[in-house]
Every structure is written in structure tokens, then in C-alpha cells.
Amino acid sequence: MPTSPDLALPPPRAGLRRRAAKRQRLMPRLDRREVAAIFAGGAAGALLRAALVRLGSGGAPGWPWTTFGVNLAGAFALGYFATRLQERLPLSTYRRPFLGTGVCGALTTFSTLQLELLTMLDAHRYGLALGYASASIVAGYATVHLATAVVRRARVHA
Amino acid sequence: MSLATWVGVALLGGVGATLRFLVDAVVSGRAGRAFPLGTLAVNLSGAVALGFVAGLAVPETASVLAGTAAIGAYTTFSTWMLETQRLTEDGEADRALVNALLSLALGLGAVALGRSIGAHW
Numbered sequence: 001m002p003t004s005p006d007l008a009l010p011p012p013r014a015g016l017r018r019r020a021a022k023r024q025r026l027m028p029r030l031d032r033r034e035v036a037a038i039f040a041g042g043a044a045g046a047l048l049r050a051a052l053v054r055l056g057s058g059g060a061p062g063w064p065w066t067t068f069g070v071n072l073a074g075a076f077a078l079g080y081f082a083t084r085l086q087e088r089l090p091l092s093t094y095r096r097p098f099l100g101t102g103v104c105g106a107l108t109t110f111s112t113l114q115l116e117l118l119t120m121l122d123a124h125r126y127g128l129a130l131g132y133a134s135a136s137i138v139a140g141y142a143t144v145h146l147a148t149a150v151v152r153r154a155r156v157h158a
Numbered sequence: 159m160s161l162a163t164w165v166g167v168a169l170l171g172g173v174g175a176t177l178r179f180l181v182d183a184v185v186s187g188r189a190g191r192a193f194p195l196g197t198l199a200v201n202l203s204g205a206v207a208l209g210f211v212a213g214l215a216v217p218e219t220a221s222v223l224a225g226t227a228a229i230g231a232y233t234t235f236s237t238w239m240l241e242t243q244r245l246t247e248d249g250e251a252d253r254a255l256v257n258a259l260l261s262l263a264l265g266l267g268a269v270a271l272g273r274s275i276g277a278h279w
Binding site for chain 2: 041042049077079102105112121136140143
């Protein structure tokens with residue numbers, strides 16, 4: 001029986017390659033040292049945030065200073081490290097995972113910010129919720145921008 | 159807070175961060191990196207989870223372990239902002255705006271959904 005050219009395509013090798021590439025995309029190859037760095041950074045970031053939450057609790061209800069503070073500090077640090085490690089220093093296997101993905105990622109939080117916003121809406125404090133949401137986004141964005149500029153300016157003078 | 163709770167915070171923080179890395183890698187691997195869907199997936203699933211914990215009204219220690227440590231380390235504000243800023247740098251200001259506002263709006267819905275599930279659990 002003659003094989004239709006349509007059925008003959010794609011050649012098996014290309015198909016296998018595609019399948020292998022797809023499998024790799026679905027489940028990334030894990031570098032144990034990288035995962036360990038993320039785990040350690042996540043542990044450090046969570047400890048720091050839990051300690052700050054304890055220190056910051058008991059204040060007047062209203063503006064969530066602890067979440068706001070850790071989020072901006074973490075955004076600045078991530079902007080700084082990501083730019084510095086990507087554009088200035090030689091590629092390192094575990095500095096970015098430890099500092100960026102681990103510490104900054106775990107120190108900052110999206111979920112608590114959202115829960116705080118929901119609580120404000122429950123209490124009909126719409127102005128506060130709007131102010132908190134917009135201040136977080138605008139200041140978070142500006143902070144990353146600033147940290148990036150700081151690193152890039154340092155390169156000019158280096 | 160007891161020493162055991164602090165140890166738990168460290169371990170669960172490590173687990174949360176590692177899980178974020180894995181989920182982000184899997185989602186970004188499938189969806190590509192034109193739009194930061196990996197972080198969006200992490201943050202929305204984490205918002206549902208934190209809402210759920212809040213709806214359950216668990217004791218304080220459990221709330222610190224699950225909410226602050228595990229889910230807090232899982233979700234991220236810093237990467238969300240970094241990716242938004244990098245989109246603007248790449249001339250994708252419209253995608254940056256969508257990323258900022260869509261995450262915020264969907265996140266609010268996600269945490270509300272999680273809380274109502276937790277409250278009726």
C-alpha cells in the first residue's frame with residue numbers, strides 16, 4: 001500500500017525531538033543546587049517576614065504597614081539583584097535562585113495583600129482599599145525601576 | 159511563638175518558595191514567556207489558598223504556618239512588579255498595565271472565592 005506523503009510527515013526523528021522538547025518544557029530539568037538555594041532563600045525570607053509580622057502586629061487597624069513595607073523592600077531588593085546578577089556579574093548558579101526567587105519571593109506576598117484588600121472592602125473602607133492597591137502597585141513598580149537605575153548607573157561609573 | 163513554630167516557618171517557607179519555582183517553570187514552559195502567566199498562576203492559586211485558610215478561621219499558630227510561611231512564601235509581590243517593569247522596558251507598556259491590573263482584579267476574586275469555600279467547609 002502506498003504511503004501518502006501527508007502521513008509520512010513529519011519524519012519520526014523530528015517527531016521524537018519535538019516530543020522530547022515538549023516533555024522538557026512540561027517538567028523542567030531540576031538542578032539540585034538551584035532547588036536547595038531556593039529552599040534556603042525561601043526559609044530565610046519567610047522567617048524574616050514572620051518576625052516582622054510579629055513586631056508589626058497590634059498597631060492601629062488601617063494601613064497594613066508590615067505588608068506594604070516588606071513588599072516594597074523585597075521589590076527593591078529583587079530589582080537590584082536581578083539587574084546586577086543579570087547584567088553586571090558573571091552568571092552564578094545559585095545567587096539569583098537564593099536571593100531573588102528564595103529570599104525576595106518569600107519575603108514579599110501577593111496573597112496577604114489581596115486578603116487585606118478584601119477585608120477593607122468588607123468594612124466598606126473603599127478609599128483605603130483603592131489607596132492601598134494603587135500605592136502598592138505604583139510604589140512597587142517605581143521601586144523596581146529605581147533599583148534597576150541604581151545598578152545601571154553604577155556600571156557607567158565603574 | 160515557640161521554637162518549633164519558627165522551625166516550621168523556615169521549612170514551610172522553603173517549601174512554598176520551591177513550589178512557586180516549580181509551578182512557574184511548568185506554566186511558563188507551556189505558555190511561553192511573552193506574558194508572565196507563571197507568576198499569575200502562582201499568585202492566583204495562592205490567593206485562593208490564603209482565602210481558604212482565612213475562611214476556616216484557624217488558630218493563630220496554624221495561621222502563621224499556613225498563611226504567613228507557606229502561602230506567603232509561595233506567592234510573590236516582588237516578581238510580579240519586576241516582570242511588570244521589565245515588560246515596560248521591552249516596549250510592552252500595554253501588557254505591563256494588563257499584568258498589573260488583571261493580577262489585582264483576579265487576585266481579589268481568588269481570595270474572596272477561597273474564603274467563601276473555607277467558610278462553608
